Amino acid sequence: MNPKTYSLAVHGGAGTISSSGEAAEAPYHAGLHDALLAGQAVLAAGGSALDAVIASVIELEDCPLFNAGHGAVFNADEEHELDAGVMDGRTQAAGAVAGMRTLRNPVSGAAAVLRDGRCVLLGVHGEAALARRHGLVQVETSYFSTPNRLAQLRMVQARAHADAVLDHDGPVGPRFGTVGAVARDRHGHLAAATSTGGMTNKMPGRVGDSPIVGAGVYADDASCAVSATGTGEHFIRACLAHDVHARMIYGGLDVALAASRALHESVGPLGGQGGLVAVGADGHIAMPYNTAGMYRGWVCEGDAACTAIFGEARRH
Amino acid sequence: MNPKTYSLAVHGGAGTISSSGEAAEAPYHAGLHDALLAGQAVLAAGGSALDAVIASVIELEDCPLFNAGHGAVFNADEEHELDAGVMDGRTQAAGAVAGMRTLRNPVSGAAAVLRDGRCVLLGVHGEAALARRHGLVQVETSYFSTPNRLAQLRMVQARAHADAVLDHDGPVGPRFGTVGAVARDRHGHLAAATSTGGMTNKMPGRVGDSPIVGAGVYADDASCAVSATGTGEHFIRACLAHDVHARMIYGGLDVALAASRALHESVGPLGGQGGLVAVGADGHIAMPYNTAGMYRGWVCEGDAACTAIFGEARRH
Numbered sequence: 001m002n003p004k005t006y007s008l009a010v011h012g013g014a015g016t017i018s019s020s021g022e023a024a025e026a027p028y029h030a031g032l033h034d035a036l037l038a039g040q041a042v043l044a045a046g047g048s049a050l051d052a053v054i055a056s057v058i059e060l061e062d063c064p065l066f067n068a069g070h071g072a073v074f075n076a077d078e079e080h081e082l083d084a085g086v087m088d089g090r091t092q093a094a095g096a097v098a099g100m101r102t103l104r105n106p107v108s109g110a111a112a113v114l115r116d117g118r119c120v121l122l123g124v125h126g127e128a129a130l131a132r133r134h135g136l137v138q139v140e141t142s143y144f145s146t147p148n149r150l151a152q153l154r155m156v157q158a159r160a161h162a163d164a165v166l167d168h169d170g171p172v173g174p175r176f177g178t179v180g181a182v183a184r185d186r187h188g189h190l191a192a193a194t195s196t197g198g199m200t201n202k203m204p205g206r207v208g209d210s211p212i213v214g215a216g217v218y219a220d221d222a223s224c225a226v227s228a229t230g231t232g233e234h235f236i237r238a239c240l241a242h243d244v245h246a247r248m249i250y251g252g253l254d255v256a257l258a259a260s261r262a263l264h265e266s267v268g269p270l271g272g273q274g275g276l277v278a279v280g281a282d283g284h285i286a287m288p289y290n291t292a293g294m295y296r297g298w299v300c301e302g303d304a305a306c307t308a309i310f311g312e313a314r315r316h
Numbered sequence: 317m318n319p320k321t322y323s324l325a326v327h328g329g330a331g332t333i334s335s336s337g338e339a340a341e342a343p344y345h346a347g348l349h350d351a352l353l354a355g356q357a358v359l360a361a362g363g364s365a366l367d368a369v370i371a372s373v374i375e376l377e378d379c380p381l382f383n384a385g386h387g388a389v390f391n392a393d394e395e396h397e398l399d400a401g402v403m404d405g406r407t408q409a410a411g412a413v414a415g416m417r418t419l420r421n422p423v424s425g426a427a428a429v430l431r432d433g434r435c436v437l438l439g440v441h442g443e444a445a446l447a448r449r450h451g452l453v454q455v456e457t458s459y460f461s462t463p464n465r466l467a468q469l470r471m472v473q474a475r476a477h478a479d480a481v482l483d484h485d486g487p488v489g490p491r492f493g494t495v496g497a498v499a500r501d502r503h504g505h506l507a508a509a510t511s512t513g514g515m516t517n518k519m520p521g522r523v524g525d526s527p528i529v530g531a532g533v534y535a536d537d538a539s540c541a542v543s544a545t546g547t548g549e550h551f552i553r554a555c556l557a558h559d560v561h562a563r564m565i566y567g568g569l570d571v572a573l574a575a576s577r578a579l580h581e582s583v584g585p586l587g588g589q590g591g592l593v594a595v596g597a598d599g600h601i602a603m604p605y606n607t608a609g610m611y612r613g614w615v616c617e618g619d620a621a622c623t624a625i626f627g628e629a630r631r632h
Contacts, residue, residue, distance in 0.1 A: 081439075081441065087553075092553045092554070092586060093553070094552065094553050098414070098437075098439055098523070099439045099440075099441060118519050118522070119518070119519055119522040119523070119524075119549060120548075120549045120552045120553065121414075121522070121523040121524075121528070121552065122519070122521045122522060122523070123397075123414055123415045123439050123440060123521040123522075123523050124415075124439060124440065124441065124521065125397065125415060125440065125520045125521035126519055126520055126521020126522065127521065129519075129520065129521075130521075202435070203434050203435055203438070203442055203445075204441045204442050204445065205438045205439040205440065205441035205442020205443065205445075205446075206434070206435040206437070206438060206439075206442065207414070207435070207437040207438070207439050208435075208437075212437070212528060212529075212530075213528075213531070213552050213553060213555065214528075214530045214531065214552075214555035214558060215529070215530065218555070232436075233435060233436045236410065236436045236437065236529050236530075237403075237408045237409070237410050237436060237529060238408070239529065239530035239534070239555060239558040239561075242530060242555040242558050242559070242562070243558070243562070246558070246559070246562030246563075246566055247562075247566055250562055250563055250566035250567035251566035251567075270408060
């Protein structure tokens with residue numbers, strides 16, 4: 001692969017998706033394609049991988065179909081708590097926010113934490129000051145809500161009551177709708193970003209893997225950039241994103257094998273389900289998942305952009 | 317090393333400590349020794365590594381000399397926000413709490429999250445419900461405060477004003493006073509626990525590496541258990557604790573070399589300062605640091621317990 005070309009991959013979650021027909025799936029393909037176009041515009045202009053992944057994730061956060069930003073799922077208290085993380089492979093600088101309630105675009109909050117530089121992970125008590133200092137747009141919580149997500153909460157809570165257990169596994173569309181992006185820019189730098197509303201009916205205060213460096217997000221120019229989606233707790237315990245890096249650096253694997261083994265040999269044995277997108281320092285993209293499907297898209301400079309949910313790719 | 321023997325190591329922080337004479341240092345040695353005795357009592361009775369590290373860390377949280385629980389540092393708003401994490405190497409189950417304000421013993425909160433099993437990392441919005449459900453002791457915030465920590469905050473804030481920067485690096489005693497413990501029990505299982513008040517004058521909402529699985533805490537029976545202390549942001553970006561594991565599993569190193577290289581080759585180049593305690597699956601203990609000193613203690617079954625701040629160990 002030409003070292004001067006860019007690569008970009010995005011995801012919109014993985015899970016027990018069943019095919020709902022081409023017409024119903026078209027908006028998801030369009031949403032993923034829009035996210036690719038946003039990141040690609042940055043990369044094609046010679047911009048940084050960091051700016052590209054942020055641009056792609058903002059697009060996915062703004063799309064109500066995906067579980068991040070507008071369209072985020074509800075927690076057990078019928079509220080939204082949003083997590084996001086971003087990492088720059090050039091410097092290994094990182095920024096992340098957990099449990100946000102008012103930031104319109106949580107990934108912009110994560111990017112502000114990265115630029116700010118005073119900390120890496122900021123909890124909800126820092127939200128107002130962060131927004132003020134960095135001029136981030138804040139919204140009423142109703143901005144994040146959609147009728148579809150409320151229906152999902154009601155269904156999961158009804159089931160949970162019936163089963164007398166808290167059940168996060170309702171058959172209510174994509175189970176793990178986290179969004180994310182990874183990129184390599186023309187300068188050879190890598191970056192990753194991940195954003196999520198978490199899991200429907202989650203315990204208030206629960207933080208998933210998305211804002212955890214080394215779990216749901218990681219980037220190092222020496223190896224790869226990774227964004228994950230799945231049963232967050234398993235991804236945290238397996239340190240999934242750093243595990244991909246470690247299998248490349250210490251184990252000598254390429255990005256495809258490292259990504260696949262990290263998912264199947266580190267996350268899988270814990271019972272974890274989901275997937276990830278990764279880009280290697282050489283620009284190669286890997287997108288393994290151990291669920292029925294994963295909303296994903298990718299583009300390498302000079303090729304057509306593609307999106308997919310199951311096995312077959314749609315060229316744009 | 318006999319596979320049926322236990323090992324235990326604890327730390328009470330690392331940093332730009334300068335020797336203050338034997339009399340002034342005696343209480344720190346005594347505090348570390350008490351923490352060893354608490355964990356050792358569990359291990360000698362055939363108890364689990366998990367229970368042992370929790371017992372040791374509770375002892376350190378209760379001691380006002382160390383920056384965790386009673387004696388925790390203040391954030392920039394003159395409040396306390398407490399983080400803790402715990403991991404069981406037997407199952408790779410983990411629990412952690414971030415930004416706690418009322419839990420008397422944050423490590424007990426982390427252990428409750430682990431037992432609860434619904435999530436791994438719980439933020440402050442889950443604190444009250446967690447305490448209620450698991451019968452955890454809650455206290456007024458004044459319980460955590462000590463005159464010494466308030467004086468440190470005043471000194472750092474005065475310097476920060478003078479320098480027109482937020483400066484976490486005041487020469488005010490141990491800079492990174494996180495506490496932690498790692499153990500191997502007689503059954504060959506490993507565990508790690510870490511707890512902290514964070515950094516003096518920290519940005520409200522800032523979460524450090526202590527409650528981050530793979531950064532400040534990690535345990536896997538296949539490799540090692542790790543508890544870290546230092547400039548948390550660098551430890552998060554380097555995924556320090558998982559990096560020790562990865563260098564053993566994928567790189568074939570023993571725990572001593574893996575721990576040393578993780579600190580010096582992964583954290584060091586980012587500018588990170590601090591140290592860690594680690595115990596390998598074979599029971600060997602490693603305690604590297606790249607600062608002037610690290611408050612630490614260790615005991616292996618059949619040997620005397622030792623504590624140290626600088627190079628020389630004190631036998632108990």
